[in-house]
Amino acid sequence: MARARSAVADLREACVGEAMAVIEQSGVEALSLREVARRLGVSHQAPYKHYPSRDHLLAEVVRRIFDGFARHLDDRPATDDPHSDLSAIGSAYLAYASAHPLQYRLMFATPLPDPAGHPDMMRSAQHAFAILGRAIARIQAMSVPAGGERLAQLDALYVWATVHGLASIMQSPAVGTLGLPGTVHQSMQCHAMARLHLALSAPPPEDALP
Template identity: 30%
Template sequence: MPRTTRRDRYHHGDLRAALIDTALELISEQGVQGFSLAEASRRLGVAVSAPYRHFADRDELLLAVGLRAGELLVAAVLAEEGGDSPEARLTAVARGYVRFAARHPTLFEALFGTLSPMGDPELERATRPVKDAFRTAATELSDGDMTAAEALGMAVAASAHGHAGLLRLGMFGAGEEAVEIAVRRAAGVTRALIAGRASLEAAP
């Protein structure tokens, strides 16, 4: 079967999806500052006015990129091997979060960097399953105490995000070995937070 390209998708009436794919490609190659609607149009072989039938401006397309990234983050986190216990599941969520950031740095930036506005309702909905994964396991570990669960879930999420950021800065070295170091350390800190969650619950 012949391969379907983004340009083929456009000619079959799916220009919106083709633009999102092309934006991801351009950002991966050139960074956020190198991305423009005009360049995306050129790469797809369409008129520079064509994207405006689907997106009001560059920021709206970048938000769509962020939404795509949110879907992929959810899939990556939920696919991480965990276990039956809430401890194992919470640790798996932290591992999956760091692994996603390492393997998909452009998408991670789309979610938490300069591409998408934090607090946007659509972006919040896209990432809600990840937040729920942190919260659900933390709630089980807290015997249904939602204040304690919020404290534990937030602490684990902050740790995972911090390890992802340090990994991107090269603090764990380079290559796949660095990724695994960061993943293991995030998991270790998660277990430590679970063990010491009583102190988190007592914090103001």
Template identity: 35%
Template structure:
């Protein structure tokens, strides 16, 4: 009796194959980071031919864009979980801590999301989900008393400040700057104090 041979087509429905490839790419980023990603490895983990990723996503950038979209959705979930209070400065600090927490929990996704060489920023879905993720910051900024005349400029300062902090944490700089504090110690003990001291999280505008 001739043994049955599972083909790529019989193993997956069209949608399931795409999901399997996205999951495989996401897992590679989680384990090896952006630099460890390859289409060949994604195909191997998904159990499909080397040509399958290009067939379904067009290129490595197409596949990685799907992972970046997941990243922004995850970031949005972290930020949306922050409760709104009567103090917008406190809300900004809490949002900042959630932003760093996301980066620490999902460093592969976080790094990928801001790599224009690896993701398609012209994808309408990317534009929509990336803008939506920052809604909480924009809302808190708009509620601050004595806020600046240019909300977009304020948002840029807030985002660039906390994004820089998140990258320094992932780059392992905290032990050198804060007496050997690792990522967890920094996030739990040091970051809240920094946010209290640094504009625009704690000081008056």
């Protein structure tokens, strides 16, 4: 019985690993349970015992990626200063995007299975956003005590959009065609974070307040 349970767990894990290999080699469009089964050398029905559909398998792959991403943000250097903490979050975000470009694209540049049908997939994504939201709230508490949750969420989206855009630019070969000096490339990250801190320290628009 123990060997049977081990075999079930092994196949479940093997499906996830092979799905990631398919995506890495041929793109997410090539992912199917039949292709995973073929590559694993098992019956084409075998993966269905663990994943009812291709979307269920993809959701599990993405869930694990979001888990790793959230852990990476959680492991950032601890600091009591809200602005330093936000910089640490931004640095951790950009470091993850640079070190794991495929996983990053799967999280943020790939059509995902319906979150309503796969709530576990998005739980760690929500955790990662909450990390950013708490950092923003701490900054607001220093200058905008009445900002409220709505302003924290708006500012978190603003910061995310900025850092995500920077990560995308840093991964794109297009920026290398602009003929910018090397010192500009080297300063992009620090400059963006400094500008974010200035923006967050400024009074918010009236329509953003409660």
